[in-house]
Amino acid sequence: MPVVEITDLRKTYGGRAVVDGVSLAVERGEIFGVLGRNGAGKTTTVECALGLRRPDGGQVRVFGLDPRTERARVQQVVGAQLQATHLHPSLTVMELVRLYRSFYREGADPEQLVERLGLGKVRDSRYEKLSGGEGQRLSIALALVGRPRLAVLDELTTGLDSSARRGVWQLVEEMRDDGTTIVLVSHDMAEVERLCDRVAILDTGKVVALDSPAGLVRRVAADVPATDFRATTVTLDDAFLQLTGHELGEPGQPDERP
């Protein structure tokens, strides 16, 4: 049984299909990337998978459970780091990590996790006083403190400097090695290439390709004549461009949120 199984998922806002028939299955123990431009429908897809948004069509199962009707059971085994995290501004780092730990029957040691994410120096600082990168690392700690069987990480390392980014990547790899399944939403090509076992490329609400990063590159390289020098230097960026018709950095559909 896949850890996450999404079948023909649809979500429409204002008459526009922002998720338009997405089907994918995340297998146990893999790091599964969801890659796409801004507005491609990545966050909407994973938030439907977590039961946070109501799909207009299709089916979602997480560990075989319906995340909308069996939310409490799903929440016990899933940790999510989402883009819009609302935390109480006057609680400290340690208070928040301990609070989130209390939501789970089993979990990580808050002290160790805070050290591991390089938050030891700000452990007694209030959330409102944290820098962007510290807040980001705290949101990762909160997603992982329940030692989830599935972790959903949306824009994992946005706003982190390169050394913090490498530290977080290492932590994610260690989690995968410990058996956690990870869904990584990203528009960071280097992150996807380094971490993901398989990647779904989402474009205007549809899965346009699903393969390992190397498989995506091979697929595109096969279309390049062997005499062409680029055949030996095709990158995941080239694959993305070829498969979607746009650069990853280009904006997608206009943001219509109020």
Ligand SMILES: Nc1ncnc2c1ncn2[C@@H]1O[C@H](COP(=O)(O)OP(=O)(O)OP(=O)(O)O)[C@@H](O)[C@H]1O
């Ligand atoms: N609550 C909402 N109301 C109206 N439109 C929405 C809502 N949520 C998302 N959208 C629209 O749906 C589209 C997909 O948004 P989504 O956040 O899923 O994209 P994304 O791929 O995660 O983008 P990003 O990389 O910018 O986070 C966007 O055009 C967005 O404006």
